[in-house]
Amino acid sequence: MKTIDILLIVVAIALLVASYYVYRSGNAELGAIVSFGACLCGAAFGARWGGRQYKKNQENK
Numbered sequence: 001m002k003t004i005d006i007l008l009i010v011v012a013i014a015l016l017v018a019s020y021y022v023y024r025s026g027n028a029e030l031g032a033i034v035s036f037g038a039c040l041c042g043a044a045f046g047a048r049w050g051g052r053q054y055k056k057n058q059e060n061k
Helices: 003-025 028-059
Strands: none
Touching: 003 028
């Protein structure tokens, strides 16, 4: 994996943990924003991974 991929995974996990504690403190709006940020990191990682798989499949044709 590339460094940016590992960074995206770590940031997504950290944001999910942070959103849990924000929700527990009673601030649901901020927790939703932090959770949305984690989803964006996951989507960025998935897009990068999917792009690499697509490129690999195109080379094998």
